[in-house]
Amino acid sequence: xxxxxQLRELNLKIVYYGAALSGKTTNLEQIHAKxxxxxxxxxxxxxxxxxxxxxxxFLQLELGKISGLTxxxxxxxxxxxxxxxxxxxxxxxxxDGVVFVVDSAANRTDDNLESWANLQTHLASFDIxxxxxxxxxQFNKRDLPTAMPVPLLRHILRLNGQxxxxxxxxxxxxxxxxxxxxxxxxxxxxQSEIA
Amino acid sequence: xxxxxxxxxxxxRSGLTLYPAQYAALDxxxxxxxxxxxxxxxxxxxxSGQLVAARGEQERINLVALGSLISGDLAASQEIARLMGExxxxxxxxxxxxxxxxFIVEAGHHLALLxxxxxxxxxxxxxxxxRQGVHQLAEIxxxxxxxxxxxxxxxxxEALLGExxxxxxxxxxxxxxxxx
Numbered sequence: 001x002x003x004x005x006q007l008r009e010l011n012l013k014i015v016y017y018g019a020a021l022s023g024k025t026t027n028l029e030q031i032h033a034k035x036x037x038x039x040x041x042x043x044x045x046x047x048x049x050x051x052x053x054x055x056x057x058f059l060q061l062e063l064g065k066i067s068g069l070t071x072x073x074x075x076x077x078x079x080x081x082x083x084x085x086x087x088x089x090x091x092x093x094x095x096d097g098v099v100f101v102v103d104s105a106a107n108r109t110d111d112n113l114e115s116w117a118n119l120q121t122h123l124a125s126f127d128i129x130x131x132x133x134x135x136x137x138q139f140n141k142r143d144l145p146t147a148m149p150v151p152l153l154r155h156i157l158r159l160n161g162q163x164x165x166x167x168x169x170x171x172x173x174x175x176x177x178x179x180x181x182x183x184x185x186x187x188x189x190x191q192s193e194i195a
Numbered sequence: 196x197x198x199x200x201x202x203x204x205x206x207x208r209s210g211l212t213l214y215p216a217q218y219a220a221l222d223x224x225x226x227x228x229x230x231x232x233x234x235x236x237x238x239x240x241x242x243s244g245q246l247v248a249a250r251g252e253q254e255r256i257n258l259v260a261l262g263s264l265i266s267g268d269l270a271a272s273q274e275i276a277r278l279m280g281e282x283x284x285x286x287x288x289x290x291x292x293x294x295x296x297x298f299i300v301e302a303g304h305h306l307a308l309l310x311x312x313x314x315x316x317x318x319x320x321x322x323x324x325x326r327q328g329v330h331q332l333a334e335i336x337x338x339x340x341x342x343x344x345x346x347x348x349x350x351x352x353e354a355l356l357g358e359x360x361x362x363x364x365x366x367x368x369x370x371x372x373x374x375x
Contacts, residue, residue: 002211002245006218010356011245035372044260046267055271058244058263063368067358071365074245074263086278090270094243180369187365190356 001096001190003069010071012186014179015092017119018101019111020052020080023140023169027101028057028075030175035061053079056091073183080115089122097134097186099178101169102157104139104147109156116157130160134185137164138178143171211241211305211336218248220335225250228328232316235295238309239302239332240265247306261309269299269307285329287322298325303333 002011016024025045032043039062046055057077062070076095078088092098100119102112120130139153148156154164163181167174213221225237229250236251238258244266246258269286276282290297296318298310308329312321358364 002241002243002247004213004218004247006213006215011241013243013245034374036374039372041259042257044263055267056263058260060259060263061372063365064371066364066368067361071368072245074243076244076263086274087271090267090274093270094241176369176373180366183365183369184362187356187362191361 001186008069010069011074012071012096012183013074013076013094014097014099014182014186015095016075016077016099016101017088017092017115018078018080019103019108019115020082022080022101022103022108022112022115023138023167024077024080024099024101025053025057026140026169027099027138027167027175027178028059028077030169030172031061031075031179032059034172034176039063052081053077054084055079055087075179082114085118088118089125092119092122093126095133096189097182098136099182100135100137100162102137102139102153104141104153105144106146106148109148112153112157130162134182134189135162136178136182136185137162138167138169138174139164140167140169140174142166142173143168212339213247213336214339217335217338221332222248222250224328224331224335228310228324232310232312232321232324234310234312234316236309236311238262238265240307240309241305242266242270242301242307251311265299265307265309269301272299273301285326285333287326289318289322291318296321298322300325300329302329303336305336306332308332 016027018024028043032040041060044058048054059075061073076091078091100116137159139150141147150166165174165178165181167178169175221239225239225248228234229237234251236253238249238261239247240262241247244263246262249258272288273282273286276286286301288299294314295311296314300308302308310325
């Protein structure tokens, strides 16, 4: 979080994390499409020639004034491909909240698990435990015939109280609920830190 | 609401809080840099990509997007240096262009600075002035005002963030954002 007291701006950083092709960029594309253009910036995407995220996607949202402050929410995605390990850690730096996007397809279990473990490793390198930061888990691609049952996904990932959301990001379903939950989680965390 | 001292600001994890006096000092440093070099554009962000201030020719430049890219660029350069065993504080990256040069420099633990200047400005001079500038910026950011002004405390960070209704206010603001 960064507060610019002179400009009365409160800036929050939310990172969408998850396995390759789980739907992180799709979440941001849907948010970009559904938010009033006057209240959001351009969607910045650093992609490979194959249209895969190379470094990150970035989108800024600007909320209306709250208690005299203008909250600005910075949304980032990480590159999901295993190869971009170092980049993921860099993007995660300074995050106030995380959305972990899970591909619900049965054949992506190992990828989801690897990414979940990878997230914990990177957070630990910043001395942050999973319980120290608001993390929302989004079970994406619920429309797939091979989508695993949500209780099973929760069990496999051994979630420790992290709120979960079902989504079909490509259709916009569940995208806003997840975004709203992570922002509220960050606000609640900040309030508990200063209490 | 709890009463908090100025020290509490440090408890926020990635928390950099800039008070008006600090912001004014940072902005003045950017102005001085712009004039002294001279620079076409200087942009200061925090290391997570959030724009702090800018001076110079900003027209037709998306500073928010630029901020995210500056921090990403610097973070990547720092990591490359670390992997090569050559990491040092105040990492400086220079891009030489045909008509203009661009420096991206770490300014302490919290801030990153971009400077664009004409290729007519000698690079040795630019390096020296920018290096002095980033040390100054880092020092300003690291120095919390000992006695915040009464007017600053009147609507302090804690007072605002401690509001019980804050989560609801955020929820409503987010609902307003969505056009579905």
